[in-house]
Amino acid sequence: MAALASASAAVSEVLAASSSSASKLYYTRYEHRLEQQYLPSIRALITKDLSEPYSIYVYRYFLYQWSQLCFMALDQETSSLIGVIICKLETHASISPPTSRGYIAMLAVSAAHRGHGVATSLARMAIDAMAERGADEVVLETEETNLPAIRLYERLGFFRSKKLHRYYLNGNSAYRLVLLLRSVGPDSALDLSLDDEERQLIA
Numbered sequence: 180m181a182a183l184a185s186a187s188a189a190v191s192e193v194l195a196a197s198s199s200s201a202s203k204l205y206y207t208r209y210e211h212r213l214e215q216q217y218l219p220s221i222r223a224l225i226t227k228d229l230s231e232p233y234s235i236y237v238y239r240y241f242l243y244q245w246s247q248l249c250f251m252a253l254d255q256e257t258s259s260l261i262g263v264i265i266c267k268l269e270t271h272a273s274i275s276p277p278t279s280r281g282y283i284a285m286l287a288v289s290a291a292h293r294g295h296g297v298a299t300s301l302a303r304m305a306i307d308a309m310a311e312r313g314a315d316e317v318v319l320e321t322e323e324t325n326l327p328a329i330r331l332y333e334r335l336g337f338f339r340s341k342k343l344h345r346y347y348l349n350g351n352s353a354y355r356l357v358l359l360l361r362s363v364g365p366d367s368a369l370d371l372s373l374d375d376e377e378r379q380l381i382a
C-alpha cells in the first residue's frame with residue numbers, strides 16, 4: 180500500500196504527485212480550513228453520480244470528525260477538484276472482540292479523469308490512514324450494478340461479504356464489501372447488520 184508522505188505545501192499537505200492522467204495532479208489531505216474552497220465542489224462531484232443526494236450535514240458529519248481520513252486529488256495547475264474519498268473510523272464495542280472498523284462513505288472521480296488510477300490512489304491513501312489508526316477492517320456498500328467500483332475494490336483486496344437487497348432508495352441492491360486488515364472475531368463485518376429481508380424474517 181502507498182505510504183503517506185507529510186510535506187507541508189502552500190495549499191495543504193501534498194501527499195503525492197502524478198502525471199499519469201491527462202492533466203497533472205496531486206493528492207492532499209482535507210482540512211477544515213479548506214471547507215469554503217472545496218466543500219461545494221466535493222458535493223457537486225459526489226452528487227453527480229449518486230442515486231441518493233446527501234445533505235450538507237452528512238458531509239459535515241464525516242469531515243468534522245474524520246478530516247484526516249478524507250483525501251482529494253487536485254489539478255496541479257488550477258487546484259480544482261478531480262477526485263475525493265470520504266471515510267470514518269469507529270470502534271464497535273458491541274462486537275466481540277471490539278472491532279475498529281473503517282468505512283468508506285463516498286468516493287468519486289470526475290468523468291474526464293477516470294481510468295488513470297486516481298480512485299485507486301485515493302482508496303489506498305484512505306486505507307493506509309485507517310490502518311495507521313488501528314483499523315481491523317474496512318467496509319463499504321456499493322450498488323450491485325456499479326462494476327467499475329466493485330472491480331476497483333476487489334483489486335484492492337475487498338471481498339463481497341453480503342448482498343443487501345433493495346438497499347438504496349431507488350430500489351437497487353448493494354454489496355457490502357470488506358477488507359480485512361487483521362484477523363478479527365466472529366462478529367466482525369463478515370456478519371454485519373441484518374438487511375431488510377432478514378429484519379422482516381425475524382420481526
Ligand SMILES: CC(C)(COP(=O)(O)OP(=O)(O)OC[C@H]1O[C@@H](n2cnc3c(N)ncnc32)[C@H](O)[C@@H]1OP(=O)(O)O)[C@@H](O)C(=O)NCCC(=O)NCCS
Pocket residue numbers: 199228285286287288289292293294295296297298299300319320321322325327328330331
Ligand atoms: C468508481 C470510480 C471512483 C473509479 O474511479 P477511477 O479513477 O476511474 O478508478 P481507477 O482509475 O483507479 O481504476 C479504474 C480502471 O483504471 C485502470 N487503471 C488504474 N490505474 C491506471 C493507470 N495508471 N493507467 C491506466 N489505467 C489505470 C484500472 O485497472 C481500472 O481498470 P478496470 O476498469 O479494468 O477495473 C469512478 O468511476 C467514479 O467516480 N464513479 C462514480 C462514483 C462511484 O461510483 N463511486 C463509487 C461508489 S462506492
